[in-house]
Amino acid sequence: MALYSEKVMEHFRNPRNVGVIEDADGVGEVGNAKCGDIMKMYLKINDDEIIEDVKFETFGCGSAIASSSMATELIKGKPVSEAMKLTNAAVAEALDGLPDYKMHCSVLAEEAIKSALDDYYSKNGESANKSGE
Amino acid sequence: MIYADNAATTAMSEAAIARMTEVMKQTYGNPSSLYSIGQEAKEVLEQARADIASVIGANPGEIIFTSGGSEADNQAITSAARFGLRKGKKHIISSAFEHHAVLHTLNRLKEEGFEITLLDVHEDGLIRPEEVEAAIREDTCLVTIMYANNEIGTIQPIRKIGEICKSKGVTFHTDAVQAMAHIPVNVDEDNIGMLSASAHKFHGPKGVGFLYVRKGVPVYNLIEGGAQERGRRAGTENVAGIAAMAEALKEAVTDISEKMASVAAKRDKLIQGLSEIPHSAINGDASHRLPGNVNFCFEGIEGESLLLLLDDKGIQASSGSACTSGSLDPSHVLLAIGRVHDVAHGSLRLSISEDTSNEDVETIISSVGEVVEYLRSFSPIWRDLMAGKKQFIL
Numbered sequence: 025m026a027l028y029s030e031k032v033m034e035h036f037r038n039p040r041n042v043g044v045i046e047d048a049d050g051v052g053e054v055g056n057a058k059c060g061d062i063m064k065m066y067l068k069i070n071d072d073e074i075i076e077d078v079k080f081e082t083f084g085c086g087s088a089i090a091s092s093s094m095a096t097e098l099i100k101g102k103p104v105s106e107a108m109k110l111t112n113a114a115v116a117e118a119l120d121g122l123p124d125y126k127m128h129c130s131v132l133a134e135e136a137i138k139s140a141l142d143d144y145y146s147k148n149g150e151s152a153n154k155s156g157e
Numbered sequence: 158m159i160y161a162d163n164a165a166t167t168a169m170s171e172a173a174i175a176r177m178t179e180v181m182k183q184t185y186g187n188p189s190s191l192y193s194i195g196q197e198a199k200e201v202l203e204q205a206r207a208d209i210a211s212v213i214g215a216n217p218g219e220i221i222f223t224s225g226g227s228e229a230d231n232q233a234i235t236s237a238a239r240f241g242l243r244k245g246k247k248h249i250i251s252s253a254f255e256h257h258a259v260l261h262t263l264n265r266l267k268e269e270g271f272e273i274t275l276l277d278v279h280e281d282g283l284i285r286p287e288e289v290e291a292a293i294r295e296d297t298c299l300v301t302i303m304y305a306n307n308e309i310g311t312i313q314p315i316r317k318i319g320e321i322c323k324s325k326g327v328t329f330h331t332d333a334v335q336a337m338a339h340i341p342v343n344v345d346e347d348n349i350g351m352l353s354a355s356a357h358k359f360h361g362p363k364g365v366g367f368l369y370v371r372k373g374v375p376v377y378n379l380i381e382g383g384a385q386e387r388g389r390r391a392g393t394e395n396v397a398g399i400a401a402m403a404e405a406l407k408e409a410v411t412d413i414s415e416k417m418a419s420v421a422a423k424r425d426k427l428i429q430g431l432s433e434i435p436h437s438a439i440n441g442d443a444s445h446r447l448p449g450n451v452n453f454c455f456e457g458i459e460g461e462s463l464l465l466l467l468d469d470k471g472i473q474a475s476s477g478s479a480c481t482s483g484s485l486d487p488s489h490v491l492l493a494i495g496r497v498h499d500v501a502h503g504s505l506r507l508s509i510s511e512d513t514s515n516e517d518v519e520t521i522i523s524s525v526g527e528v529v530e531y532l533r534s535f536s537p538i539w540r541d542l543m544a545g546k547k548q549f550i551l
C-alpha cells in the first residue's frame with residue numbers, strides 16, 4: 025500500500041509551475057516553518073483579469089508540494105473570479121485524494137492562492153472577498 | 158536498493174531464518190507438554206535462554222521472553238513502580254528522549270500519582286551521570302535510561318549510571334533495544350538491574366524480545382494466564398522466534414569488535430560527506446555513537462519530501478519531521494537536544510549495517526546532496542535565508 029495516490033506522487037516528482045515571478049501582480053505566503061509547511065504563490069494577472077502565469081515555492085512534505093503544484097494548474101489561464109472560488113476539496117480531489125492527516129496541505133494551497141489574490145486586490149484597491157463573491 | 162533504516166528494523170539473517178524454519182518444522186510441540194516433542198521444544202527454549210544469558214553475562218533464570226522491546230519496557234517500569242508503591246516510593250527518574258514505550262508508560266504512572274523526573278539530554282544527546290545522582294531521592298524507586306538513543310544513536314554513560322544506582326540502592330533499568338548486538342553489553346560490568354531488548358533490531362524476527370531481570374529484583378507479570386516464564390509472562394512461548402533470536406544474537410556478537418570498526422568507518426565517511434552540504438549539522442555527539450547511526454539536519458528543507466525522493470533513488474531512510482510522525486511536532490528527541498522546530502523538520506536518519514558497502518556510502522552521500530539541493534531550489538525558506546531576510550540557524 026502506498027502512502028499517496030499515483031497522482032500525488034506524479035505531481036510531487038514533477039511539480040508544475042515551480043519558481044518565482046519577479047514582477048508578479050500578486051504574491052502570497054502562508055504557513056510557518058514551525059509547523060513544517062510554507063507555501064508561496066506568485067501571480068501574473070493581465071488587463072482582462074486572467075491569471076496568465078503562476079509560480080510557486082514550497083517548503084514541506086510530499087503532499088504539500090503536490091498540492092501547490094495542482095493548485096497552480098487549476099488556476100492557470102483562468103479568470104481571477106474563478107480562482108477566488110478554488111477550494112481545498114477541489115485540490116484534494118484533483119489529486120485523487122489525500123490521507124486525512126494531510127488534508128491541511130490542500131487547505132494551505134487554497135489559502136496561498138487566496139493570499140496572493142488578496143495581495144493583487146489590495147494593490148488594486150479592492151478587497152478580495154468583495155470581488156470574489 | 159540501499160536499506161539504511163536498520164534502526165527501524167533489520168533484515169533477518171540467513172542463519173536466523175534457517176533456525177526459525179527448522180524449529181517450526183521439527184519442534185512444534187508445546188514446551189509445557191510432558192511428552193517428548195513438548196520436551197524437545199522446552200529444550201530449544203532453554204538452550205536459547207542460556208545462549209542469550211551468556212552473551213550479556215547473565216544467568217538463564219534472569220531472562221524473560223517477551224513479545225519485543227515495548228513489552229519488556231512496560232514490564233520493567235510497571236514492576237519497579239508497583240514494588241516502589243508498596244514501600245511508599247513514588248519517584249522515577251528517566252530522560253527526555255526515551256522511546257515512547259518508556260515515556261508513555263511513565264505518563265500513565267504519572268496519572269496514577271507517580272512523580273517523574275525527566276533529565277536533560279543536553280545538546281550532545283548525552284546524559285550526565287552527576288545529574289542522575291543529584292536527582293535521586295529517598296523515594297526514588299527506579300532510574301530508567303536508554304543504553305543508546307534510537308534516533309541519534311548517542312550511547313549513554315550506562316556503566317557510571319549503573320554504579321551510582323547500585324551505590325544508592327535504586328533499581329536501574331535500561332532500554333538496550335538499539336544497543337544490543339551492536340555494541341558489547343554486559344549486565345554485571347554495567348551494573349544493570351533490568352534490561353530490554355528486541356530481536357528485530359539485530360537481524361532476528363519481529364515480535365520477540367527479552368527482559369533481563371537481575372536475581373533479587375522484583376518483577377510482576379503484565380499478562381495473566383499460565384505459568385510460563387515461571388509465572389512472569391503467561392502465554393505459550395514463541396519457540397521458533399525465540400530460537401531465531403538467540404541465533405541472531407550469537408551471530409551478531411561473533412567478532413563484534415571487527416564489525417563495529419568496519420561499520421563505524423562507513424558511518425564516519427557518511428558523516429564527513431554529509432557535513433560538506435552547506436548549512437547542515439550532525440545531531441548528537443559524533444564519538445559516543447552507535448556504529449551504524451548517522452543523523453543530520455539540513456536547513457531549508459522538510460524531511461518527508463527528502464525521504465520520498467531518496468526512496469525514488471533506491472535509498473530507504475527515516476526522518477524526525479512532523480509529517481513522518483503523523484503529528485504536528487517534529488521528533489521529541491531532536492527537540493530534546495535543543496533543535497528548534499524549523500530545522501528539526503529537516504532531519505535525516507541513516508542507520509547502516511554490515512551489509513552497507515563503501516559504494517553504497519558514496520551513493521548515499523551524492524544522492525542526499527542532490528536531493529537537498531533540489532528541494533532548496535524551490536524552498537521559500539531557503540530563498541529568504543540566501544537573501545539575508547532570515548538568519549541561518551545551522
Ligand SMILES: Cc1ncc(COP(=O)(O)O)c(C=O)c1O
Pocket residue numbers: 164165224225226227228230256258303305306307332334335355356364365366
Ligand atoms: C529504543 C527502543 N525501545 C523500544 C523499542 C520497541 O521495540 P519493539 O518494536 O520490539 O516493541 C524500539 C523500537 O522501535 C526502540 O528503538
